[in-house]
Amino acid sequence: MDVAQQLEQNGAIKCIDMHTTGESTRIIYSGFPRLTGTLLEQRDQAKSQYDNIRKRLMLEPRGHSDMYGAIIIPETELVHSGEAHIGTLFTHNSGFSTMCGHATIALGRFLVDTHDLTVFPRRNDLKPDLAAREVKVNIHAPCGLVRVTVPTTEDGQKSDPSRPVRFLSTPAYCAATNLQVPIPAEVRWPELGDKASIEVDISYGGAFYALVDIHELGFSTGLRNFNLDSVTFAVKKLKRHLETDPQVRKALQHPEEERLSFLYSVMVVDHEIGFKPDGVSGAETGLCYFAGDQIDRSPTGSCVAARMALAHEKKLRVKGESWAYNSLVSNYFNTGAFTAAIVEEGIPIEGQNSETRYGVVIHVQGSAYYTGALSFVIEKNDLISESGFVLQNCTQ
Structure with missing residues (x-):
């Protein structure tokens, strides 16, 4: 077994990195602790119990002070009611936000492109419109339901990066x-x-x-x-x-x-x-x-x-x-x-x-693109990267 396999066995957190007009979205799709309750309750739980993991993924040495993320949340109250296909929590350098348009655009593409039902259990509920070459994905964000339309290839199985993703906001x-x-x-x-x-x-x-x-x-x-x-x-x-x-x-x-x-x-x-x-x-x-x-x-x-x-x-x-x-x-x-x-x-x-x-x-519409796929680990006794850091704070 090589070192990569050994590290993966220690509990890797797996991510896909994307950008929307240069703004990063680190999509955390595997390895984040399971959360329970309504989506806002899950947000509270992530803040109170797992903020060190948020810092680990957003801040140095794995990220930086301007990193942004989206955690896939398979089960929420709107998913259970059938209004949403999946939920998400948005993360940044100091906590958890309630809505993010650039990350929604990136998430739309990723959710169409993944066919892993352990990541997106309701992936098969998506119904592509083959004539329009697009598919609708309803995402439960902490602010409410965000209705996303993703352009697809002719067979409806993959997103088409040559055309923009669009979404309908919650009431503004x-x-x-x-x-x-x-x-x-x-x-x-x-x-x-x-x-x-x-x-x-x-x-x-x-x-x-x-x-x-x-x-x-x-x-x-x-x-x-x-x-x-x-x-x-x-x-x-x-x-x-x-x-x-x-x-x-x-x-x-x-x-x-x-x-x-x-x-x-x-x-x-x-x-x-x-x-x-x-x-x-x-x-x-x-x-x-x-x-x-x-x-x-x-x-x-x-x-x-x-x-x-x-x-x-x-x-x-x-x-x-x-x-x-x-x-x-x-x-x-x-x-x-x-x-x-x-x-x-x-x-x-x-x-x-x-x-x-x-x-x-x-x-709202815009375009997002893939930049990489990553598996993040934490080794025993690694105090520096366990919760991440920002260099500017090290001067205090």
């Missing part, structure tokens, strides 16, 4: 517009100068986003020819401040579930630039800071839903109108933009946690 809604958030002197960054407040919007697309125009932050050149380190410094200060602002905290209350009610990200937007694919009415660019100050390489699919909901609220976008959303990476390569359109509106979002909201369902 604008939570607050044009908030004037005071910026105390101790929070301000150099480019802001003496400006006492900035304008911020809060919108939900499966997670909550604070949306702010790059020019509001004092960066006159927008997201073109700008200093990334300077914007990062500003957003780090801003995000921590927004999490304490009373009007922001009020906007973050999701009607249905307290566990969805937190600020996931600050999205810095430049409405004036962006690669524009054929067939869209316009384009813009966003720079997404999420979790523990990760920067999304992709246009951020859940925030695309949030931005469309915000534009709908401001009467800037109508049902059926297509728009392109870019990241720094898609602008650089002139490919990889996400496109989106509103397909349903006026959907009530009700619950005991806050007032009723009215949402929209967004059609």
Whole structure:
């Protein structure tokens, strides 16, 4: 038996790596401990009991501070009811998120391509549309049901990477517009100068986003020819401040579930630039800071839903109108933009946690590609990699 086989016998965690416009998705399909309960209960259990494994897979030396992951969850309450084919938990450098568009796009392809029923027990329930050359996959994410359509080869047995994956979001809604958030002197960054407040919007697309125009932050050149380190410094200060602002905290209350009610990200937007694919009415660019100050390489699919909901609220976008959303990476390569359109509106979002909201369902599409297949192990006495680390933290 060679060393690889010996290590595998010690309990390997098996993963497929993919990227969507340069943003990684490490799909954990075997070896993660079995979780129980509803999907949100499984998320709680993963956080409380197995966070060291999340760190091991996301952080150094197996990952890095900007790694992203998706854990396959075969059994959830929506899988049991027949509404979903499979569930997932999304992971990042500091925990577990509630929705992720770029990972959903990658997952869609993987779930069509795998025929291993130990990985995807309901794989045979997928019914390819051979005329349209596509198949629908319903994924239960912590925010709810995400309906994914994956292009396929002619026989319907494999995904077709030459055409984009698309998904229908859970209901997205604008939570607050044009908030004037005071910026105390101790929070301000150099480019802001003496400006006492900035304008911020809060919108939900499966997670909550604070949306702010790059020019509001004092960066006159927008997201073109700008200093990334300077914007990062500003957003780090801003995000921590927004999490304490009373009007922001009020906007973050999701009607249905307290566990969805937190600020996931600050999205810095430049409405004036962006690669524009054929067939869209316009384009813009966003720079997404999420979790523990990760920067999304992709246009951020859940925030695309949030931005469309915000534009709908401001009467800037109508049902059926297509728009392109870019990241720094898609602008650089002139490919990889996400496109989106509103397909349903006026959907009530009700619950005991806050007032009723009215949402929209967004059609989002983009492309994902495979980058590798991996088996990760942990050897006895390996304290350094047992829970992973981030180099910057080693200076403390």
